[in-house]
Amino acid sequence: MAVSKDSCTITPKGDIYKCVEMIYEEKMCVGNIAKGYNDNYYNFLRAHQYDDCFSKGCIYIPLCGGGCIRSKELGRNPCHKIIFDNLVSDLIQIKYKTEVLKQN
Numbered sequence: 001m002a003v004s005k006d007s008c009t010i011t012p013k014g015d016i017y018k019c020v021e022m023i024y025e026e027k028m029c030v031g032n033i034a035k036g037y038n039d040n041y042y043n044f045l046r047a048h049q050y051d052d053c054f055s056k057g058c059i060y061i062p063l064c065g066g067g068c069i070r071s072k073e074l075g076r077n078p079c080h081k082i083i084f085d086n087l088v089s090d091l092i093q094i095k096y097k098t099e100v101l102k103q104n
């Protein structure tokens with residue numbers, strides 16, 4: 001996740017990116033292992049990507065994290081709420097059938 005302080009991707013040249021989707025797009029580079037982080041790194045960590053989600057009252061924020069920041073930057077819809085709506089329901093049914101009914 002690009003806004004997480006604990007994840008990054010490092011190229012063979014030592015350039016650091018916050019996501020594999022951003023590799024080799026120089027303006028997305030957040031630093032280099034020999035030189036340290038640049039301001040881009042801190043800009044990613046401060047990105048407020050949840051504001052729209054909170055205003056929608058979305059229940060998937062802890063699961064989704066507010067969508068892909070790269071998609072937003074490219075003007076694509078980062079929201080996969082429809083998928084979560086279907087997926088979560090299916091996963092609950094599968095879990096119920098495989099774990100709860102199996103015990104009885």
Ligand code: SF4
Pocket residue numbers: 052053056058059060061064065066067078079080081084
């Ligand atoms: S599903 Fe959509 S509204 Fe919900 S947290 Fe993800 S991006 Fe935000």
